[in-house]
Amino acid sequence: MALQLGDIAPDFEADTTEGHIRFHEWAGDSWVVLFSHPKNFTPVCTTELGYTSKLKPEFDKRNVKAIGLSVDPLASHEKWADDIKETQGHALNFPLIADPERKVADLYGMIHPNASDTLTVRSVFIVGPDKKIKLTLTYPASTGRNFDEVLRVIDSLQLTSKHQVATPVNWKNGEDVIIVPSVSDEDAKKKYPNGWTAPRPYLRIVPQPQG
Secondary structure (H helix, E strand, C coil): CCCCCCCECCCCEEEECCEEEEHHHHHCCCEEEEEEECCCCCHHHHHHHHHHHHCHHHHHHCCEEEEEEECCCHHHHHHHHHHHHHHHCCCCCCCEEECCCCHHHHHCCCCCCCCCCCCCCEEEEEECCCCEEEEEEEECCCCCCCHHHHHHHHHHHHHHHHCCEECCCCCCCCCCEEECCCCCHHHHHHHCCCCCEEEECCEEEECCCCC
8 A cells, every 4th residue: 555644654774875774763853855766877866866965955954864765786876976976066965775675665665567667766755753754756757856846845844843834835935824724813813913914714824934
């Protein structure tokens, strides 16, 4: 059965470019972006890994760890890292899981037989500090992912986990948000003494809460 939002992200042990890990222990109290690649030494994956490495300062600010996965062996990962640094201008700075037996790929449903029965699709799992799956994305092998969108979603997830708000279409960090329907007007007045804009009673717009 496919993993769903709110499920505990399955724990596993694996060899990575930064040593042997147990996933939950490695994650600690951080948020995690776990994402798979169809194959090493492929052009789209090379650009994705370079850009994710570039984003490390942004991930660090948000208490996020990135970890990649490919069904290729560890020695292949290490050779590929040199290519990533040379062609993308950013050295690999997060672990890549070696999953030649497809144990992790099968555990997370990263192989879609109608697309390929041997290679992983471009899966993304965002996992919270509680080890629960907060978001999943699935791209075909031919389409590179938008990691700016991954960062945007993390901002939304972290904000909405602290405050009783939701983020509207195309929201970016710092923009107005929506008071969730479960908060009554009476309670909203306590939280937002300066009031809110309401084009409809169910659509209450306020500045993004801080902290």
